[in-house]
Each structure stands twice: as C-alpha cells, then as structure tokens.
Amino acid sequence: MNGFLKFALGLANMPERTVAELEGSLPDFDQLAALAKELEPMLNEAGPLIGQATPHVQALLPILEKLLPIVQKAAPIVQKAYPDIKAVTPTIQDLIAFARRA
Numbered sequence: 001m002n003g004f005l006k007f008a009l010g011l012a013n014m015p016e017r018t019v020a021e022l023e024g025s026l027p028d029f030d031q032l033a034a035l036a037k038e039l040e041p042m043l044n045e046a047g048p049l050i051g052q053a054t055p056h057v058q059a060l061l062p063i064l065e066k067l068l069p070i071v072q073k074a075a076p077i078v079q080k081a082y083p084d085i086k087a088v089t090p091t092i093q094d095l096i097a098f099a100r101r102a
Contacts, residue, residue, distance in 0.1 A: 009019050 006019060
C-alpha cells in the first residue's frame with residue numbers, strides 16, 4: 001500500500017486492523033478493477049437494451065409474483081423427477097429421430 005495512503009488513513013483515525021485488512025484486500029480489488037474494465041464495453045452495450053427492457057420487466061412483475069408460488073410448489077417435484085427425466089432423454093431423442101425418418 002502506498003505510504004502516503006497509509007499515512008492519510010492513520011490521520012483519519014482508521015484502526016490499524018482495518019488498514020491491514022484493506023491492504024490484504026488490494027489484490028482482490030485489483031482483480032475486480034480488471035474485471036470491471038473488461039466488462040465495461042459489454043455493460044455499455046447492454047445499457048440501452050436494459051433501458052428498453054425495463055418497462056416490459058415492470059409489466060411482468062405482477063404476473064411473476066403470481067407465478068412464483070406455483071414454481072416453488074413445482075420445483076421439488078421437478079427435482080425429484082430430474083434423474084429419471086435425464087435417464088430417459090436419450091431414448092426419447094432416439095424415438096423422436098426414428099419417428100421423423102418414417
């Protein structure tokens with residue numbers, strides 16, 4: 001950590017432990033800053049699309065609020081059935097492929 005920054009934090013009465021934790025987190029902050037820089041063009045590109053989508057999402061919220069309890073009830077059933085669905089999927093795919101050839 002920059003000595004001047006350490007000095008300034010000391011003047012601001014920041015506890016030494018907090019300064020040490022901050023210093024230990026600097027590599028993580030550096031990685032986050034690099035990722036943010038990498039994401040920036042994509043976020044800039046997505047911004048107008050998010051703006052266009054916002055009214056549609058807001059219109060869907062009342063429907064989603066009604067749908068959520070149904071999904072919550074169905075989720076355990078789907079989780080229970082998932083291994084069986086996964087097991088029979090290749091057979092079903094083969095059957096569909098066979099039916100399309102005929």
